[in-house]
Each structure stands twice: as structure tokens, then as C-alpha cells.
Amino acid sequence: MEFLAAGIAGVASHITYFRRGEHHLYGQYYFQGFFVIFTLALALLYFPDQDDLKASFLSVGRLSICYLIGLFSSLVIYRLILDPLNKFPGLVGAKISGLWISFRFRRCDGYKQAQKLHEEYGLFVRVGSSDLSIAHPQAVEALYGPKSKCIKGSYYDLTKPMVSMQTFRDRSQHDARRRIWSAAFSDNAIRGYEKRIKSYQDKMIALLQASDGTPVNITNLLSIYNFDVVGDLAFGKSFDLLENPGSQLHWAVELLREGLKPLAFLFPIWFLRFMTKIPFLARDWWRFIGFCRNRLIQRMKESPDIPDIMSVLLAPLEGHQPSEQEMNLLVGDSQLILGAGRRVLITTITSQIKI
Template sequence: MVDLLPLSALLLGIATHHGLFIHGEWHIQAPSIAVYHSLAFLMLISLHCSTVSGSFGDSLFSLIGLFALYLLGLFSSISVYRLFFHRLSIFPGPRLAALSKIWHVWKCRDSRNHHVLNDWYQKYGTFVRTGPNEITVFHPASLDCMDGPKSRNSRSDWYDILYPKIFSIFSRDKEIHNERRKIWDTAMSSTSLYNYYAKLVRHVQVFEGLISESVGQPIAMNDLISWFTFDCMGDFGFSQDFGMMSERKWLEPILYMCASWSLLGVFSPAIWVPRISFAIFQVWKAKDWFKALAFSESLLKARLDTESSQVDIVSEFIYDYNRSEKGPYEYSKLSGDASVLLFTGTDTTTSSIIIALYYLARFPIHARRIQDELDGIDVTDVRTLTSLPHLTGMINESMRLLPVALTTNPGSRITPPEGLTIDGTFIPGGVKICTSRYVLGRLSTAYEEPDYFIPERWYSRPELVKDRRAFAPFGIGRYGCVGKPIAMAQIRLVVACLLSKYSIAFAPGKDNEESVERDMRDQTTANPGKLVLVFEKRRG
């Protein structure tokens, strides 16, 4: 009987894979699986020591060997299945990525997943197996197939990152998403936007005032632009001015939020890893997540305790909450939306403004073209700014080459049961599909001269855009970014206000012209490298 124990442990591992883990999704249960396996091992040690004679060391060594055989059977079965018998085994891609997403995590350990995926596209082609049950599609039609009007895809496991907390507009439940999306749409109505724009103009003027204090001197733009976007969101999001521009320093809880993004830059490809960290360990960057969530919770509670007559975004959700039964579930949705508002309405705009200013400094001819458009107009009038073709073309072109969503783990989908066909290639049902906006923006099948910065391709030279489907910086369909109008308004107002008064150039230094793109990190949203500029007063 004793001789059969090693074989039994090995077979138990194989049976666990085929009878359990081969079916369905397990990322939500990842923390429980880790805990249960650890507890089972400790219980076996206790049971073995109480029933079998011999030293504790011998018992422990024996059980470790049996547990190792169990794990060997489990992971050997998983490996053989994924490499040779999985339905995605016909797709090209790195063999180690097909074996485990941990390999993908290792490859983007420096948070440059956009370069990793670009390298894989260059090596393997349009359809690449980038995980055990994952295909990354580098095709102009990929975004339309994922989220277009005919799509029957569902959201992927990425959206369960903080389960069971409900981030309703990021929910995998379509009914919850559609219900809450209606509230977001109301909060972003034309009437509401008019009020937000008035607040936004005031913050842009404060921002420009900070620039004016250091004319002719090198200015580090990253922090300054972050302070601006957070102050804006605090104001028209929660009717609270964080005051970072006036104080010229970071608010500590917001630093926690920014730090927490770096965790996803590494582990976004394997979402079960941060889920274990969040649920069990809560160390390193994981604890910053919870400090950031606590901060958004404090903003919400302060707003609930205040009878504000001002129009802000969160007021629409509070109004809906006050009409509800006000139970824990309804409050969880309210709290989740407040967190989404703070998290997603800031970093993306910060990166977009940094990238736009980077290209204006890199290609001053386009800055001068925009200055010609701005002469004689009110640069604080958002509606007028939307009609300026070169300004809009410059923003679009900067978003094409360096999109704030470099890759789309927070945008990945699960194919419907009947599967999905893209350009004649069939992807089975229940498969996670992703793409990379960074790669799509540089496809020769979608753009003429794809590596060149040509704003005119978006208005006067449309022949340079072969396939418009490849360009969707704010997403498309029911999952498209509801904050697009306010984000575009911020970018336009900042660029117009600065260019109307100043010429822009990189500060002296060998790295300044390269650092934004060279040091960019993919942390769910793009985190550009350091941008240091010099502003000089315009003549005439």
C-alpha cells in the first residue's frame, strides 16, 4: 500500500486537472485555491504525525515528496494539454506563453508590454497565441470585431480584478453595465458638459499661470500636468478642488493611486496574480490599491454629506442612489463608480496631454500650423477649438502613434460560444481575445507611411488612412469611453492656451527629446517618460 502512495499522488494531480481545472474560469477562486492547497498540506502533516510512528522530520519529508508528486502530475497534465491538445495549439506564438501567462508576465516585467506584443507580431503574424486560452489579433478590424455593433463578445477575466467590489461600468454583467452606462451618459450630457467646461477653463488658466512663472526655464511637465488633471477631476467630478497646482505638490492619497498602476503594468496579462496579492498578501503595490480606494471612498462620503448645488459628475450617481433602497449592494455600485471616475478620468488625460506636447516640441512646424489657426479666436471656447482641423489632426496623430491604451488587457474580450471569424480566421468560442492599439497604429495595412507623424492624414490627406477601423483611441460601441468629450476638451484647451502664448521646445539635454517615448511604461494606461520643456513668449 505504501508503495502505491507516490503513484496515487501523481494520478491525483492529473485527475484534478481533467476533472476540475480544465473546466471554466478559475481566476476569481485563485486566492482560495492557494489557501486550500496550503491548508490541505498542513492538515496532512498534522494527520500523518498523529497516526504514523517515526520522527517529525521523516514525516515532513515524506509528505513534501507526495505533495511534489501531486503538483508534478497536475502541472504536467496542464502542460501537455496546453501544448499539444488545446484547440488553440494550431495558432503560432511563443511556446512558453501558450504554456502559462507567467511567461508573458516575465517578458513585460519592465512594463513594456506594447514592445513585447509588437515583437511577437513581427515574428508570428496577425493572429498570435499569447496565452493558454488567448489570441492577440493584430488586424485593422480587431477593435470592430471585439466591440462593434455586431459583436456578441463578453468582457474578459481582467474585469474581475477587484471582485466582489462592483465597478459597474466595468462590470462583466451586461445588464449592470447598460444600466449604469445610462447614468454616465446623463452625467456627460451636453448641458452638464457646458458646466464642466466653465470649471475646466479656470483650471487651464491656473495651469498656464504656473507656466508663465518659469518662462525661458526648463519645466518638468509630468507632475504639473498630473496636478492639473486631478484638480480638474476633483472639481467637476466631486466639486472638490484638490489644490495640487496651487500648493505645487502631490496629494499623498493620489500618489498611492499612481503607484498602484505599476502593479498592473507587470501583472495585467495574468490577472489571477494580483487577485491573490489583493486577497491574501496586500503588500508592495497591492496595499496602494486599497489606500487609493479608501481615498475615493472618502471623496464620495464627503460629497454625500454635502448639499451641493453645483453640477458635478458624481451627483448623477448620488441622485440614482437616493432613489434606490440604499442597501449595501446599491452603495457598492455607487462607490465603484466613484472609484472609476477618479481612476480612469485622470491618468489617461495626463498621458494624452504629455504625448501631444511631446510631438509639438518634436515637430515645431505643426505647432506653428496650429498657432496660425489660433490667431484671432477665443482659445477658451471649446466649440470653436473643435473646428480647427490641424489641432484635431495633431491630437489624433499623437493618439495613433502613442495611444494612452497601448495594449488592451483592460479591453480584452471572450468570444461567444459560436466563435468569431476575423478576415477568414476562425477563433473558437470561449477564447480570450486582445489587441494592441500601439501595434494597430503602426500597421502598414491601415496607414500609408505609418511611422511618420502626419496630422494632415486626418483631414486633408485621407488617402494616408487605408483602414479607419484601426483607429479608436477611446474605444467603440457600448464599451466606448463615456468621458471622451471632456478628455478632448482638456487636451484642446491646454494645447490652445499654451500655443497661443508660447513657443515650445525641448529643454537642453541629450535625453530630453527621447525620454517620453523611450521610457514609456504600459501600466494599463501609458505612463510616458520624463518631458522637460522650455516655453518662450511668442513674438508679434
Template sequence: MAVLEFIGDQLLRPNRAVVFGLGAIAGLAMHHGFYIHGEWHVQAPAIVVGHSLAFAALFIGSVSSSFAGGTLTLESKFVFRYPGFAILGYLVALFTSITVYRLFFNRLARAGFAGPVGARITKLWHMWACRGSKNHLVLDRLHRKYGDFVRTGPTEVTVFHPDVYWVIDGPKAECVKSEWYDILDPNLSLVTARNKFLHQTRRRQWNQGFTTKSIAQYEEKILKYVDQLDVCIEQDVAAHRVSDVRNLFFWFGFDAMGDFVFNKPFNMLQDQKWHHIIVLLQRALSLLGPFSAVPWLIQIGFKLMPRVWILKDWFDMVAWCEKQMHERLQVPEDKLRVPDVAHYLMEDAKTNNFRKESMMWLNGDSLLAIVAGSEPTASVLLGIFCELARNPAHARKIYDEIQGLDIRDARSLSRAPHLEAVISEALRFYPVLPTGGNRKTLEHGVTIGGTYIPPYTTIVAPRYSIMRREDCFERGNEFLPERWFEKPEMIRNKAAYAPFGTGHHSCLGRVLATDDMRLVTARLVSKYHIRFPTGEDGHGVLGDLRDQFTANPGQLHLVFELREKQ
């Protein structure tokens, strides 16, 4: 209070009031002339540096102005004499204008979308609210309080209506990916491509690696890691140890994906320990829990402080992925028994003579493929086995129906209805993208469930909440696989079910991921009884889940016991 009184007293002095006013005019001009037009998140580092230099120049000018004598205009003398008041006026006017505009005058304010006052002013509110990486729970609480359409940012609406997926990603969608997807800038990748034409062009390259023939070839690789996973569990059984299933499933996912992308695994199942680069990756991804809400702050951290704190882990991990891709480029294609994804991506790079842009695509795709291909599979497997231990009747049904099927053939296992239902229900109940996948409306806006979303608005569609809606799934907060084949009436609105996305933005690896889940589940259920160790109930899988764009579930420990041979 004393500080405010002092500032007010100082501003009563005419010269200082003039300087403060000039700064205020500059602040208003910046907001209304620049910041309310277009996107500025990628330029955020330059804006910070530019402002810092300008403020420093004012203070330097205050020293040199004393030697300028009469060569300066009266206004310049005032500004250089009182630089602190010029800066104060600029910042007060800028942030006051931003706050007033966002609360009362921008498109969402005029449309009357409800939401927390703090969220309407700044996404820093949201960052603080999900500082524990629990954005899925934050949004779920907002849904219960405000309804199906909630203003969760100055230009952001979170939509809980089940029609949202079709509108934002369907064949006639008039949306693009949001600012978040510039996270790899300047590198490029299929997952982060915001330009629709570039995305479609790159997806055609990826499609070559996901043909029926290609997936059948990859299945041979997957089986090797299913065998290694089984060996790890066998060793736990022989030693009467409780199995750390979270470690095992993540090791499996990353080993299989390393082979899938780079034609060499991380050897974590073989060594039974985390690879150092995956430890860095896990630490780096923890940034995405709270900071996904503020992509401009991510850009500032990445561009201005790349070697600070766990930001260093991110860049070390990116450098490692780039190194792996460069090493992969040196491997003769005739030495590969089974082509990997890099094989198809490199064809495009070769066609373009490995130009800089082609290498940026290769580097970005290698990183995103490792993350997007391994963590989701591990996450859903944890959900599946948590539920099998919680309700052994599901395991018994799967065991009975896979008798006579080839448990080393994913196509054969697709004929096991309860296994398929358990996987489908796990994808619903344990979504791999709890709240991620933001889109942005274009110049005409969109209408969802009768509600118009204005142009240039970010739309969040949280799967965690939508796929639990009672009006879409009867007893939506319960794990009930029978809804997928025995009791279809329990699915009241299938539009709410989009675990792999919709349309051209749907997950390319959905078939491969589902095959992984079939093969692992069938192998372990056919060989073992599964239960929780004494004192545990699997609550931590969801209870400790962290929403880091992809889901990062909590710990799961299980006891495996060999079935008696029949």
C-alpha cells in the same frame, strides 16, 4: 541534477512509488475535473489557501499516523508516512498535465495559432516579458514576428487585424470583458462590469451626467483649471524657468476630474505639488504594468497580502476614494452650483436606500472615474505639446485659425480644423490604452478578418500597433495631422482608428476629454511660443512610456515664451 537523482532513487522504493502515484492521480483529477472548466482567477486566493492547508494536513497527519496503529488503511499509512512524495506526485502530475494540454490539446493549440512557446504554457511568461511595463513594445515585436494573430497566452490571442474593434465591441459583438476586469472584486464599477445587462443598466445612470447640458456646465469648471494651468506657466515664464509639462498636465487632469467626480479638486495646480493620494495612486497603478497579464496573481496579492509592498498604496487609495464619496454624500444638493457626476450616481443609491450593493457601485465608480478620466487627458496633452514643440508649423496653423474664435468655448474651437486634426492624430499616435481593453469570446467564438477565434478565448486588441499599421495609415509611424482633413487619402482603413473604443463600451467621457484638449491647446498656443529646452527633443514621452493599462508617458520639459501682442 543530484536532487533529481536522489528523488529518482527514492521513487524506486515501492511504498514511496505508491504514494507518488496516488498524488499524481489526484493532480490529474484536479486538472481535468476542475481547472480546465470555467474561470478560476477570482478563486485563486482560496485555491492557494486550500492547497496550503491540505499540504499542511498531510504533514501533520504523518506525525499523528504513528500513533494510529492498525486503524489506518495501508494506502493511508503510506500517504501519511511519505507526505512529501504525495505532494510531489500531485504537483508534478498537475503541472505536467497543464503543460501538455496547453501545448497540444486545448482549443488554440488545435487551431494552430502561432506564438512563443512560453506564452502558450503560462501567462507568467508574459508577465516577465513586460516586467518593464513595456507591453505595447512586447506585442509590437510579436506582431512583426508572427503576424496578425498571435497566441500570447494559454487561452489568449492578440489580434492586430483592424476589424477586431468592430467584432469585439460593435452592436452585434458576442464578447464580454475578460477576467482582468474583476480587478476591483468585490467592488463594482461601470468600467469593470463584465455582465452586459449590469453594464447597460449602470451606463444609463452615467449617461445622465454626460448630456449636452451637463457637459456645458462642466465646461465652466474646466475653464477654472485651464486658468490655473496658465498661471503656473506664466510664473515659469516670469522666472525664466523650463516648465515641467508632465507635472502640469497631470495636475490639471486630476484637479479637473476631482471636481468633476467629488465636486472638489486636489488643488495640485494651486499648490504646485502632487497630492499625496495621487502619489499613492501612481505607485499602485505601476502594478498593472507587468501584473495585468496575470489577473489571478493580482487577486492573490489583493486578497492575501493587502498591506504588503505597494499593494498597501492601492488599498490606501481605494479607502481614500471611498471616504471622499461618503463625504460627498453629506453635501446637500442645493449647495452645489454645478452638479457633479456623483449627483447622478447618488440618485440610484438613494432609490435603493443605500444598500450595500449600491455603495459598492459608488465606491468602485469613484475610483475608476478618477483614473480613467484624468490620466488619458494628461497623456494625450503631453503628446500634443511634444509634437507642437517638435514642429512649430502645427502651432502656427492652430494660432492662425483660432483668431476670431472664442478660446473659452469648446464648441467654438471645434470649428478649427487643424486643431481638431492635431487632437485626432495625437489620439492615434499616443493611444491612452496602448494594449488594454481585453475581451473574451462566448460559446460560439468569433471570426475576425476570416480567422476563427474559438469559444472562451481572451482577445487582446493593441491600439498602439493597430493604429500604426501602414496598410491603414500611410506613414503610420509619423505624426501627420493633415491626414484628418487635407489629405484624407492617407487614411487607408478607418476601422483601425478606435481611440475611445467602439459601441456600448466606448468611453463615456470622450466629449469631455476632447473639450479639455481643445481648451488647453487653444489657450496655450494663443498665448505662447513653444519649444524644447536646449539638449531635449521630447523623445522620452514615447520612449519612456509605461503601459499600465492606461498610458503613463515619460517626462516632457518645454520652454514657453510669450507671443508679442498683435
């Protein structure tokens, strides 16, 4: 009877709680809570009568399994039969779990796989338990246009509590941060950036001239140029890659490159966040976060002659020490400059060279 009750409790917890709202931010807490409850139940069953520990463990284990069977059975039935997204075509695996699309993208060829799915199923394809892939031409205006009521998806919560202008899902927060950022792209600010990056342009041109007809890996050269530029704009200090173009890349640059690779698999956000909580798996990730934080602290102690982007972002602090929330935002914005800024620069320059 107790096993049936545990199964019913699992079904009830899904219907009344897990089926509602977003839960991707709490995966580690659910895991920890389950472990704590399991341990407490084991202690309550074992210690009063000093019963056999193995028997107590098996009893609690069976109850836990029954609870999980009830929970996931309810979840699967809902996603297969009752979910509103069932009216959209897609494979059964996609209805059950977002990990299905990650398996489909296992060769890091997501754009090809997405095209195949749309060729087979049409303009709207269900690619996850709560995800659609849309290829309708009018979707751009409907989803991203000025009249859109849509908000950013849960993927933007990947780095929470560290956030940036890009990752704010609340529109009012994004708009407030964008107003601060807008000052970083005024005419005066851009003229200042031109002065800052001129030395890097001169170094890159000098390297091209020094090649004297020898073939140059332009992809690598543009990459290290861009890292030096965005490092300067973000922290007032470059990575000095152009000084030694043939040497090994700065370890933080390597981590930034490598850190983007898991995104190619399009893992569910709950899975990615859970992985970042496992020390040996996320060691490099937290090392890079620490690097950005330390560079930011160092930059806050300096006052550059020619303002960088961080000069604008630090201005609202008016000289006082940032709170933990403000620090998370500044670190997030510095990563935004390093990541998004690098891609914009290298795409623009590559296009110019191609033309």
C-alpha cells in the same frame, strides 16, 4: 502505491475541474484550501499514534508533491498538445504560462515586443496559455462592433468585488450602469461641469502667465490640473495641487500613478489578484481604496450647489445608505473617474497644445 494515487488524483482534478471555466477569482482560496488539507492530513497521520512528526510531515509532503506533479503535468500536456489555441503560432513558453509574456515585457516596452512578435509570426500570435494578440484590421469590428458576441476578458475582474461601469463583464449590467452614467453627460450636466472647472482653468492660466517667459514643465502642470479637475468631479473636492504647484504631489495621486506601473508587465490576472491579497505587497493599493471610500463617504454628506458627476451616480440611492455592493460600485466608479477621466483630459489638452 499511495504516491501513484496522489498523482492520478492531480491529473483527475485538472481534467474534471481546473480545465473548465475561469479560476482567476479563486487563487487565494485554492492556496488556503491546499494549506488546510495539508494540515489536516498531517494531524490525522500524526496524532492517533503520536508518530514521529518529521516522518509524518515528509510523508504528507511527498503525497502533496505527487499530487501537484500530476496536476501540473496534465495542465502542461493539455496546453502543449490539446488546447484549441495550438493552431495559432507562438513560442512554447507562451503556450505553457501567461507569465511568459510578462517576462517578455520586463523592460516595460510591451508595444515594441508585440510588434516584433507580429512581424515574426503574423497577424495572430499566441502570447499566453489562453491569450491571443490580434493585429488584423478587421478584428476591431469583429470584436468591438455592435454585432460582436464577445465579452470582456478576465482582466476586468482585477478589482472585484469592487466594480465600475467599465469593468462590468456582463453586458446587461454594463448597459444598466451606462444608462445611469448617461445623465452625467447631458447638456445641462456638462454646462455645470464647465462652471466647476473654470476656477482650475483660471489657476492654470495664472501660473502660465506668472512664469513670464521662464520655461514651464507643461507635462507636470497639465497633470496636476487634470488631477484637480477629476478630483472635483469625482468627490466634489480637488487635490489642491494648483494651489502649490511646486510642492510634493498628494500621496493619493502618487499612488494612482505608481499603481499603474505593474500593468505594464501584463501579469496574468490570477497573479495580480493573488498579489493584492498579500498585505505588505498591497498595502498602498488598499490605502488608495480606503482613500476613495472615505472621500466618497464625505461627499455623500454634502450637497454641492453645482452638481458633479457623483451627484448623478448617487441619485438612484434616493438618500438611503448604500449596501456593501452599492458602495463597491460607487468606489469603483470614483476610481474610473480618477483614472480614465484623467487620461482623457490630459490627452485632449496635450493634443490641443501640440496642434
